[in-house]
Amino acid sequence: MKLKIGDILVYIFILILIGFSILGLQWLGETTEDRRLIVEVDGEIVKSIDLDEIELPQDIRIEAGDGGYNILRIARDGAKVIEANCPDQVCVRSARIVVPGQTIVCLPHRLIIRIEGGGEDGGNIDSIAS
Amino acid sequence: MKKIIGLCLILAVILMSCGPGKIEEYSKSIFAMDTILEFRIYGNKNAKKALDKAIERVKEIEDRMSATKEDSDVAKINENAGKQPVKVHDDTFYVIKKALEYGKLTEGDFDITIRPLVELWDILSDKPRIPDAEEIEEKLALVDYRKVKLDEENKTVFLEEEGMGIDLGAIAKGYAGDEVTRILKEAGVKSALINLGGNVIVIGRKPDGSLWRIGIQDPRSEETGKSHIGVLEVEDVTIVSSGDYERYMVDIYEKTGVRYHHIFDPKTGSPARSGLMACTIVASSSTDADALSTSLFIKGKDEGFKLIEELxxxxxxxxxxxxxxxxxxxxxxxxxxxxxxxxxxx
Amino acid sequence: MNKIKKMVLIALLISQALVLHYIEGFFPVLLPGVKLGLANIITLITIVLFGFKEAIAVVVIRSVLGPILGGNPTSILYSLSGGILSSLIMSLLYFKYRRYFSLIGISTAGAVFHNIGQLLVASWVFGTISILYTYLPVLMIAAAVAGYFIGLASHYVLRFLNVHIIKPSMKKKAKKG
Incomplete structure (x- = not known):
C-alpha cells in the first residue's frame, strides 16, 4: 500500500507533539528547581519563602498561638531555629536544614519548618524514612 | 441504529456514575504519638472517610499504649507491677504478645521492659543525664521480658516485680501503621503514602503508576548537608529506620563526640553501641519492621543481618x-x- | 443491505472486536498504556463498510463490555474516551479527506488521538497535567508503530472482504448509510 501526502502529515504531527511534550517536561523540571522554605503551624502554612530570593540572612518570628513563638534565622542556603519559648527546646537544638526534604519540628508549638522543591537528582523523593 | 446508540450511551453513563468516582488527593498532617503523622492518600470520597477513621484509630492506639498517658493500658500495667494482673484491650494484648515474641527471637536484645532505664536516662526530656554505673545496675535487674506474664483467656498482663515497667515505643507506632493500612485498604484505597514520625508506609504505587521514591535518612545530615543517603523505589511496603540521630544529648555530643541516644541495649543498660549509626528495615508488616529495626540497631550488622535472613x-x-x-x-x-x-x- | 443483515454483521464485528481485545490481554505489556490496539482494526473496518454512527456504536459497546468481561470496569472511562475520539478523527479523515490519506495514515491518526483521549482522561482523573508530558512521547511513538500495523492489517482484511464476502453493490449501498 502506498503512503499518501496526508500520511506523511500524520507522522510530522506526531513528531511535533513529541517535541512539545519534551519542551513541557523541561519546563516542569525548571519550575521545581527553586527551593522554598515552608512554615506550618497546626497543619496550616503560615509562611512560604523563596530561598533563592533572600539577599541577606534575616530573622523572622513565628507566632505559634497561646503566646508561643519561634525565631528562625533564614538565609539563602538554609534555615535554623535560634530561639523559642517551647518547654523542650528540641527545635533550637535541631540541626540547620539546607536541602529539600529536611525538616525542623517543634512539637509543643505544633510547628513544622521544611524545605521543598529542588530538581537535583536523587532529590526527587516522596518522603524520608527516619 | 439510533436506539442502539442511545442504549449504549445510557448504559455507559450508568456504569460511569456507579464507578469509582473521581480520584483525588487527600492529605493531612496531625500531631500524635509524640511526633508528626503525615497522610497522603488518593481515592474517592470513601477514602476521605477512611482517612478520618484511620486517624481516630491511631489516637485510640496512642491512648491505650502510651507509657506516659494516664489511664493507658500500659500506664496501668506499670502501676500494678508486682501487685496484680491488669486487664487490657485486645490490641494492647496483641502488641505486647508480639513484642515478647521478638524478645525471644532476639534473645533479649529487643525488650519492652526497658522502661526503668528510659526513665533513668530521661533522654527524651529537656534534662537528660548520664547515670552512674550503680544506678544502671540497679535498674537493669528489673529488665527482663520473661517476667511479663500474659493470660490469654482473660487478656491480662502482669509484671512480676515491683518497679518493672514496659514501654511499647519501639513497636506501637509500627502497629498503628498496620492498622492504618488495613483501614485504608478496606475502604478501597489503592494508592497512599503515610509517614508516621519517620515510619513510612506506601500502599500500591503512585497514581501515575510509578513506584514511590522513599529517601533513607542520612544519620549525619548536619555534617553532609544531605537529607538522605539514597532512595528506595518501592510499592506496598513499610520502611522503618532506627538510629542514633533521632534523639540524643546534643550538648554532650558537641563536647565529647559521644552520642547518648534513645535506643537502649537491655544487656548494658546504656544507649546501644553496635557499630551502627542507623539502620532501615523494609517489610510488608509495619509491626515487624518496627520491632526488627530496633533489634538490628541493638544487635549490629553481622548478628542483625543473620537474624533477618533467617526470618x-x-x-x-x-x-x-x-x-x-x-x-x-x-x-x-x-x-x-x-x-x-x-x-x-x- | 436489509436491517437484519446489517445488525447481524455489526454484532459480528462487535464480538470480533471483543475477541481481539481479549487476545491482546495475553500480550506482554511493555510500558503502561502502550498497546497495539488490535480492536481498532474492527473500528476502522466498520467505518469503511458501514459509516460513522455504526463505528461509534461498535466502539462504545466494545469499550463498555471489554473491561467488564475482562474484570476491570475502572478502565471503561479510558477505553471510551480514547475509542470515541479516535473514531471521530478516523471518520472525519476517511469521509472528508480520503483523497489525501491511506488507511495507514488514518489508523495512525486514530491511534494518536486514542492515546491523547486516554491521557486527557487520566490527567483529569488524577488532577495533574504532568502525566500528559511524561507519557506523551512514549505513547506517540507507540501510536506511530501500532497505527501503521493496524492500517496495514485493516487494508488486507478489507481487500479480502471486498473480494470474497461483500458484493460490490452492497458495499456502495452500505457506505451511503
Whole structure:
C-alpha cells in the first residue's frame, strides 16, 4: 500500500507533539528547581519563602498561638531555629536544614519548618524514612 | 441504529456514575504519638472517610499504649507491677504478645521492659543525664521480658516485680501503621503514602503508576548537608529506620563526640553501641519492621543481618560508624545512592 | 443491505472486536498504556463498510463490555474516551479527506488521538497535567508503530472482504448509510 501526502502529515504531527511534550517536561523540571522554605503551624502554612530570593540572612518570628513563638534565622542556603519559648527546646537544638526534604519540628508549638522543591537528582523523593 | 446508540450511551453513563468516582488527593498532617503523622492518600470520597477513621484509630492506639498517658493500658500495667494482673484491650494484648515474641527471637536484645532505664536516662526530656554505673545496675535487674506474664483467656498482663515497667515505643507506632493500612485498604484505597514520625508506609504505587521514591535518612545530615543517603523505589511496603540521630544529648555530643541516644541495649543498660549509626528495615508488616529495626540497631550488622535472613520476611540496610552502607540482597536493585559521603559495601 | 443483515454483521464485528481485545490481554505489556490496539482494526473496518454512527456504536459497546468481561470496569472511562475520539478523527479523515490519506495514515491518526483521549482522561482523573508530558512521547511513538500495523492489517482484511464476502453493490449501498 502506498503512503499518501496526508500520511506523511500524520507522522510530522506526531513528531511535533513529541517535541512539545519534551519542551513541557523541561519546563516542569525548571519550575521545581527553586527551593522554598515552608512554615506550618497546626497543619496550616503560615509562611512560604523563596530561598533563592533572600539577599541577606534575616530573622523572622513565628507566632505559634497561646503566646508561643519561634525565631528562625533564614538565609539563602538554609534555615535554623535560634530561639523559642517551647518547654523542650528540641527545635533550637535541631540541626540547620539546607536541602529539600529536611525538616525542623517543634512539637509543643505544633510547628513544622521544611524545605521543598529542588530538581537535583536523587532529590526527587516522596518522603524520608527516619 | 439510533436506539442502539442511545442504549449504549445510557448504559455507559450508568456504569460511569456507579464507578469509582473521581480520584483525588487527600492529605493531612496531625500531631500524635509524640511526633508528626503525615497522610497522603488518593481515592474517592470513601477514602476521605477512611482517612478520618484511620486517624481516630491511631489516637485510640496512642491512648491505650502510651507509657506516659494516664489511664493507658500500659500506664496501668506499670502501676500494678508486682501487685496484680491488669486487664487490657485486645490490641494492647496483641502488641505486647508480639513484642515478647521478638524478645525471644532476639534473645533479649529487643525488650519492652526497658522502661526503668528510659526513665533513668530521661533522654527524651529537656534534662537528660548520664547515670552512674550503680544506678544502671540497679535498674537493669528489673529488665527482663520473661517476667511479663500474659493470660490469654482473660487478656491480662502482669509484671512480676515491683518497679518493672514496659514501654511499647519501639513497636506501637509500627502497629498503628498496620492498622492504618488495613483501614485504608478496606475502604478501597489503592494508592497512599503515610509517614508516621519517620515510619513510612506506601500502599500500591503512585497514581501515575510509578513506584514511590522513599529517601533513607542520612544519620549525619548536619555534617553532609544531605537529607538522605539514597532512595528506595518501592510499592506496598513499610520502611522503618532506627538510629542514633533521632534523639540524643546534643550538648554532650558537641563536647565529647559521644552520642547518648534513645535506643537502649537491655544487656548494658546504656544507649546501644553496635557499630551502627542507623539502620532501615523494609517489610510488608509495619509491626515487624518496627520491632526488627530496633533489634538490628541493638544487635549490629553481622548478628542483625543473620537474624533477618533467617526470618526471611524483611530486607535491611545498615549504616556503620565507618560510614559504610550494607544491605541485604533483595534491596540491591531498588536502592539508588545519593551523595558521596558514604561507601556502598557488599 | 436489509436491517437484519446489517445488525447481524455489526454484532459480528462487535464480538470480533471483543475477541481481539481479549487476545491482546495475553500480550506482554511493555510500558503502561502502550498497546497495539488490535480492536481498532474492527473500528476502522466498520467505518469503511458501514459509516460513522455504526463505528461509534461498535466502539462504545466494545469499550463498555471489554473491561467488564475482562474484570476491570475502572478502565471503561479510558477505553471510551480514547475509542470515541479516535473514531471521530478516523471518520472525519476517511469521509472528508480520503483523497489525501491511506488507511495507514488514518489508523495512525486514530491511534494518536486514542492515546491523547486516554491521557486527557487520566490527567483529569488524577488532577495533574504532568502525566500528559511524561507519557506523551512514549505513547506517540507507540501510536506511530501500532497505527501503521493496524492500517496495514485493516487494508488486507478489507481487500479480502471486498473480494470474497461483500458484493460490490452492497458495499456502495452500505457506505451511503
Amino acid at each position: 526471611g520476611q524483611a530486607e535491611a540496610i545498615a549504616i556503620t560508624e565507618d560510614k559504610e552502607i550494607y544491605m541485604t540482597e533483595g534491596l540491591e536493585n531498588m536502592f539508588e545512592q545519593y551523595g558521596e559521603s558514604y561507601k556502598l559495601s557488599h
